[in-house]
Amino acid sequence: MIGEAETLRDKAMVSLFADSGMRLSEIASIKSSQIDWENKLITVWGKNGKQRKAPFTGRTARLLSDHVTNNHMGENIWGLNTWGIISMLRRLEKKTGLPCNPHTFRRTFASSLHRAGLDVEHIMRLGGWESLDMVLRYTLSVKFEESLSLYRGLGD
Numbered sequence: 001m002i003g004e005a006e007t008l009r010d011k012a013m014v015s016l017f018a019d020s021g022m023r024l025s026e027i028a029s030i031k032s033s034q035i036d037w038e039n040k041l042i043t044v045w046g047k048n049g050k051q052r053k054a055p056f057t058g059r060t061a062r063l064l065s066d067h068v069t070n071n072h073m074g075e076n077i078w079g080l081n082t083w084g085i086i087s088m089l090r091r092l093e094k095k096t097g098l099p100c101n102p103h104t105f106r107r108t109f110a111s112s113l114h115r116a117g118l119d120v121e122h123i124m125r126l127g128g129w130e131s132l133d134m135v136l137r138y139t140l141s142v143k144f145e146e147s148l149s150l151y152r153g154l155g156d
Contacts, residue, residue, distance in 0.1 A: 002014050002015050002018075004092060004095055004096050005088075005092055006088075006091070006092075008063065008066055008067050008070070009067050009071065009078060009079070010088050010092070011063050012060065012063035012064045012066070012067040013027065013078060013085065013088070014089075014092065014100075014105075015056075015057075015059060015060040015063050015064075016042075016056055016060050016063075016064065017102060017105035017106075018105055018108065018109065019055065019056040019057050019059075019060045019109075020042070020054040020055060020056055020060075020109065021054070021105065021106045021109030021110060021126065021127040021128075022042075022044060022054050022102075022106075023046060023047070023102060023106065023128075024082055024085060024086070024102040025046075025082065026044040026045070026046055026054065026128075027078075027085065027102070028076060028078070028080070028081060028082045028085055029044070029045070029075075029076055030042060030044070030076050030077050030078070031076060031077065032068050032077055035064065035068070035077075036053075037061065037065070040055060040056050040057065040058070040060075040061055041053040041054065041055055041056070042054045042056065044128075046128045047128070047130070050128070050130075052125075052128045054126075054128070055126060064077075085102075086101075086102075089101055089102070106127065106138075107138045109127060110123050110127060110134075110135055110138035110139055111138055111139055113126065114138075114139040120132055120135045120136060120139060123135050123139070
């Protein structure tokens with residue numbers, strides 16, 4: 001899906017959504033001073049003004065760095081407000097035919113980490129959820145066969 005994004009900015013944003021599980025409001029408010037390049041973390045303020053660190057991968061670091069280095073930023077690193085981000089995601093969804101919204105990225109973030117073997121408590125912390133309820137709801141999409149495969153891998 002990242003390859004289908006129209007601009008470097010859009011590719012960086014989609015990659016960050018996928019890596020971090022950030023909420024729309026968190027992504028929309030990122031300033032360059034909040035990015036810890038060395039540790040690949042972004043300090044964000046989530047629901048109820050709670051601060052947390054959101055992780056990102058090397059791929060996202062490269063895209064973000066190229067975008068931030070080559071663009072003049074205004075209120076945030078994207079030069080877009082939340083509606084601009086939603087519009088970009090809707091264009092990408094229309095182009096790919098795949099669900100492409102902040103909530104889908106957040107749910108996929110939790111499910112992917114669960115498939116990779118992270119327990120729900122760690123997923124809850126990484127995604128900034130206050131309770132396990134939503135994480136459990138999202139990770140229910142991981143099928144029994146995948147869980148069994150992870151279990152069997154523990155004994156090898």
